[in-house]
Amino acid sequence: MRLERAAALAPGGVGNIGPGLDVLGMAVTGPGDRVIAERADEPGVTMSGAGHADLPRAADKNAAGIAANAVLERAGTLRDGVRLTLEKGLPISGGQGGSAASAVASAVAVNRLLGNPLDAIALFECALVAESQLSGRHGDNLASALFGGVILVRSLDPVDIVSLPWPAELRVVLAHPAQRLDTAAAREVLPSFIDRASVTAAMANVAAMVAAFASGDMALLGRALDDQIAEPARAVLLPGFVEAKAAALKAGALAGSISGGGPTSFYITDSDSTAAKIADAVRAEYDSRGIACDTRVSRVAPKGALTLADDATSA
Amino acid sequence: MRLERAAALAPGGVGNIGPGLDVLGMAVTGPGDRVIAERADEPGVTMSGAGHADLPRAADKNAAGIAANAVLERAGTLRDGVRLTLEKGLPISGGQGGSAASAVASAVAVNRLLGNPLDAIALFECALVAESQLSGRHGDNLASALFGGVILVRSLDPVDIVSLPWPAELRVVLAHPAQRLDTAAAREVLPSFIDRASVTAAMANVAAMVAAFASGDMALLGRALDDQIAEPARAVLLPGFVEAKAAALKAGALAGSISGGGPTSFYITDSDSTAAKIADAVRAEYDSRGIACDTRVSRVAPKGALTLADDATSA
Numbered sequence: 001m002r003l004e005r006a007a008a009l010a011p012g013g014v015g016n017i018g019p020g021l022d023v024l025g026m027a028v029t030g031p032g033d034r035v036i037a038e039r040a041d042e043p044g045v046t047m048s049g050a051g052h053a054d055l056p057r058a059a060d061k062n063a064a065g066i067a068a069n070a071v072l073e074r075a076g077t078l079r080d081g082v083r084l085t086l087e088k089g090l091p092i093s094g095g096q097g098g099s100a101a102s103a104v105a106s107a108v109a110v111n112r113l114l115g116n117p118l119d120a121i122a123l124f125e126c127a128l129v130a131e132s133q134l135s136g137r138h139g140d141n142l143a144s145a146l147f148g149g150v151i152l153v154r155s156l157d158p159v160d161i162v163s164l165p166w167p168a169e170l171r172v173v174l175a176h177p178a179q180r181l182d183t184a185a186a187r188e189v190l191p192s193f194i195d196r197a198s199v200t201a202a203m204a205n206v207a208a209m210v211a212a213f214a215s216g217d218m219a220l221l222g223r224a225l226d227d228q229i230a231e232p233a234r235a236v237l238l239p240g241f242v243e244a245k246a247a248a249l250k251a252g253a254l255a256g257s258i259s260g261g262g263p264t265s266f267y268i269t270d271s272d273s274t275a276a277k278i279a280d281a282v283r284a285e286y287d288s289r290g291i292a293c294d295t296r297v298s299r300v301a302p303k304g305a306l307t308l309a310d311d312a313t314s315a
Numbered sequence: 316m317r318l319e320r321a322a323a324l325a326p327g328g329v330g331n332i333g334p335g336l337d338v339l340g341m342a343v344t345g346p347g348d349r350v351i352a353e354r355a356d357e358p359g360v361t362m363s364g365a366g367h368a369d370l371p372r373a374a375d376k377n378a379a380g381i382a383a384n385a386v387l388e389r390a391g392t393l394r395d396g397v398r399l400t401l402e403k404g405l406p407i408s409g410g411q412g413g414s415a416a417s418a419v420a421s422a423v424a425v426n427r428l429l430g431n432p433l434d435a436i437a438l439f440e441c442a443l444v445a446e447s448q449l450s451g452r453h454g455d456n457l458a459s460a461l462f463g464g465v466i467l468v469r470s471l472d473p474v475d476i477v478s479l480p481w482p483a484e485l486r487v488v489l490a491h492p493a494q495r496l497d498t499a500a501a502r503e504v505l506p507s508f509i510d511r512a513s514v515t516a517a518m519a520n521v522a523a524m525v526a527a528f529a530s531g532d533m534a535l536l537g538r539a540l541d542d543q544i545a546e547p548a549r550a551v552l553l554p555g556f557v558e559a560k561a562a563a564l565k566a567g568a569l570a571g572s573i574s575g576g577g578p579t580s581f582y583i584t585d586s587d588s589t590a591a592k593i594a595d596a597v598r599a600e601y602d603s604r605g606i607a608c609d610t611r612v613s614r615v616a617p618k619g620a621l622t623l624a625d626d627a628t629s630a
Contacts, residue, residue, distance in 0.1 A: 023519045154523040154539060155516070162526050162535065193508040199544075201470070202514065203521045204338045208469040210522045211477050214529035220477065224469060229514075 005314045006112035007036040010101035010305035012090045013144035014172065015260035018225040019205040021190075025097070025140030026150040028172050028298035031089030033101035034310070035064050037109040040081035045069045051086030051102065062086070063099045063130040064106035070126035071110045075117040082110055093180045095264035100141030101305075103130035108146070108305040120146065120306055121159050128156070135183035141260060148304035150213055166300050167216040171275040172266055173253070175244060175282040178292040179263040181237055186261030189233045202229055218270050222254030225268065231257050238262050244285045244293075251281035272297065320629045321427035322351040325416035325620035327405045328459035329487065330575030333540040334520040336505075340412070340455030341465040343487050343613035346404030348416035349625070350379050352424040355396035360384045366401030366417065377401070378414040378445040379421035385441035386425040390432040397425055408495045410579035415456030416620075418445035423461070423620040435461065435621055436474050443471070450498035456575060463619035465528055481615050482531040486590040487581055488568070490559060490597040493607040494578040496552055501576030504548045517544055533585050537569030540583065546572050553577050559600045559608075566596035587612065 011032045017024040033051070040046060045068045050057040059065030064086045072078045084106060090098035107123045118126070127142045143151040143161045154160040194202075208224035211217070235241050241258065248256050248267040252274040256267035267278050279295035286293035326347045332339040348366070355361060360383045365372040374380030379401045387393045399421060405413035422441045426433050433441070442457045458466040458476045469475040509517075523539035526532070550556050556573065563571050563582040567589040571582035582593050594610035601608035 020518065020522065022515045023522060152519065152522055152526060154519045154535075160523075160538060162523055164526060190511060193510055194514050195508055196505060199509050199514050199517065200337045203335065203518050204467065204469045206518045207335065207338060207467050207521045207525045208475075208477055210525040211467060211479060211529065214526065220469075223475060 003113050003115070003314070005036065005038045006109050007034060007310040008105045008108035008112065008305045009034045009308050009310050010105035010108070010145040011148065011301040012101055013097040013141050014266050015097055015140045016227070016230065016257070017209065018231070018255065018257040019202050019227040019229070020140070020209065021230050022138035022140055023153055023206060024150070024209065025144040025153070026166070026172070027144040027148045027301040027304055028174065029301045030296055030298050033090050033098060033105050034087040035102065035105040035109040036085040037068065037106070037113045038083045039113070040083040042081045043079045044081065045072065046083050048083055048085045051088035052092050054092050055088070063102040063134055066130035066133055067103035067107040067127045068110045070129040071107050071114070071118060071123070074122055074126055075114055077114060080114070082113065091176060093182055094176055095181070095258065095260040095262045096174065096176070097141035097145055097260060099134050099183070100127065100131055101145045103127035104142055104145040104305045124159055124161070136187050144304065146304045146306055148302050148307065150300060152210065164210060164213045166213050167218055169218065169270040170300060171269050171272060172298045172300070173248070173269070173275050173278045173282070174259065174264055174266050174296050174298055175279070176264045176294045177240060177286050179238065181262045183261045186234055186237065189237060190230055191233065194229060198228060218254060221268065225255035225257065227257050234258050234262055240286055240289050240291055241265055244282045247281040247285040248278045251277045253278045318428050318430070318629070320351065320353045321424050322349060322625040323420045323423035323427065323620045324349045324623050324625050325420035325423070325460040326463065326616040327416055328412040328456050329581050330410070330412055330456045331542070331545065331572070332524065333546070333570065333572040334517050334542040334544070335455070335524065336545050337453035337455055338468055338521060339465070339524065340459040340468070341481070342459040342463045342616040342619055343489065344616045345611055345613050348405050348413060348420050349402040350417065350420040350424040351400040352383065352421070352428045353398045354428070355398040357396045358394045359396065360387065361398050363398055363400045366403035367407050369407050378417040378449055381445035381448055382418035382422040382442045383425045385444040386422050386429070386433060386438070389437055389441055390429055392429060395429070397428065406491060408497055409491055410496070410573065410575040410577045411489065411491070412456035412460055412575060414449050414498070415442065415446055416460045418442035419457055419460040419620045439474055439476070451502050459619065461619045461621055463617050463622065465615060467525065479525060479528045481528050482533055484533065484585040485615060486584050486587060487613045487615070488563070488584070488590050488593045488597070489574065489579055489581050489611050489613055490594070491579045491609045492555060492601050494553065496577045498576045501549055501552065504552060505545055506548065509544060513543060533569060536583065540570035540572065542572050549573050549577055555601050555604050555606055556580055559597045562596040562600040563593045566592045568593045
């Protein structure tokens with residue numbers, strides 16, 4: 001059966017999860033990016049829209065377009081014509097894995113349209129082509145968008161991704177202030193070289209987070225979620241973040257940090273009631289500076305684009 | 316009941332476990348260091364022997380003596396007199412956690428003699444005084460000697476140690492060539508600053524090792540046990556290591572690296588039969604270079620000095 005139309009939905013996520021720079025990621029419940037892929041007469045990838053007024057509509061500049069083209073190339077079907085429609089649920093340059101979600105949803109949708117010629121690792125690599133071009137070669141947001149849950153990217157060469165368990169009571173408060181931070185700028189402030197003591201501390205914290213995810217030890221997760229490398233470097237680009245984090249901790253958060261490259265920040269806790277208090281405290285802190293801030297309480301999203309159902313497929 | 320004599324036995328271990336520099340450690344079965352602490356008339360710590368012809372007998376220069384003194388100081392009983400006898404089962408400057416085992420066994424023995432005034436974390440800190448003075452301020456070997464098993468040192472300030480599970484089938488081949496490498500020299504060759512890509516790779520591997528220990532995924536443990544920071548720097552100090560490791564991998568080892576600061580190297584596998592082949596291959600490789608090499612096949616030692624029974628205590 002030759003499909004005429006297929007779609008896929010990818011969740012947003014928290015890249016890095018604090019100290020795990022480019023290594024840890026988690027998919028979170030809430031909005032996602034959806035891509036509909038349809039057969040078109042003209043060979044190659046075209047886009048019926050950019051998904052957002054601030055995103056490029058050219059297929060070779062848009063995350064969804066780049067990933068779709070990589071799928072056609074990898075599947076050896078470049079003569080096929082594919083038209084993409086991107087429904088952007090995640091914020092642009094928000095630090096919620098939006099570009100990764102667009103790339104992953106597109107790769108999965110186009111693969112479905114073609115009859116699933118590519119396996120999961122190949123789809124990850126196709127989405128990585130887009131992520132590398134647009135925001136740096138890292139796989140944390142891609143892996144959580146594709147597989148869902150909490151993931152560990154052990155290696156990109158070769159691709160080696162590990163799915164981790166997580167405690168059922170984990171709640172994630174996302175706070176998105178009305179600030180925009182370019183992902184590339186957020187990477188430029190990272191140090192090129194890091195002193196060995198800081199490296200040891202970072203390794204220890206990331207390793208302890210994995211131990212905490214495995215054992216369900218929320219207190220350990222809170223102690224280990226302590227980023228002394230990227231967070232101090234990026235905090236200077238994000239007025240109000242330091243104070244918002246302090247307010248979150250005071251309201252009962254076990255820990256918090258910048259989500260991906262920011263400006264979204266995230267805070268972890270173990271109950272809906274504390275999560276609501278944290279959201280209120282962070283919003284109030286930004287309000288006091290005249291900065292609007294959207295908050296939401298999420299959980300880990302167990303499914304990614306590969307396993308999320310989408311009923312838009314038709315022959 | 317006032318004790319006149321108490322003793323403790325601490326296992327040797329594999330510091331770092333490859334990429335986990337100063338972060339991961341595991342206690343291994345086989346020889347250990349034993350300390351007997353007896354009441355003495357003269358206040359403070361004296362040693363009835365250094366434990367080895369090449370070790371200093373002065374209590375303030377010997378790992379056992381330094382740790383014992385720290386326990387007396389911490390317990391507020393510096394006027395007590397303690398005489399130590401150190402029975403050294405582990406090699407000197409071998410990379411098998413010998414100095415840590417001496418310090419830990421001494422701290423536990425003296426604490427037993429005094430009626431256990433100190434808790435486990437305080438004992439760890441007392442042994443850390445010795446380790447800091449003699450071989451650098453790191454806690455991986457100390458924690459495995461004290462608690463046994465596989466441990467993760469999340470932080471020294473404050474002390475935060477996490478015990479990890481491990482797969483029952485894990486076998487550890489230890490190969491100790493007739494070379495001696497000073498622990499301080501082995502630290503001097505480590506880079507002071509590390510580029511960010513290498514840091515990301517190291518964090519990812521250490522985190523993946525913790526995931527593999529938790530899930531029992533031996534194949535992942537093998538892929539993740541890949542140290543690109545300390546091992547290349549120290550390999551140049553250890554003629555024959557690179558070839559020995561290659562021979563071990565060819566014989567079926569899942570991975571291997573330098574144990575602590577060396578010269579002992581270690582190799583992991585999942586069966587006694589493969590472990591025996593690895594030991595033979597490594598020994599043959601060193602033999603071909605005219606270097607004698609002791610090998611043994613160990614498992615993770617589940618108990619450390621805190622829980623290992625020792626019947627030398629008497630009133």
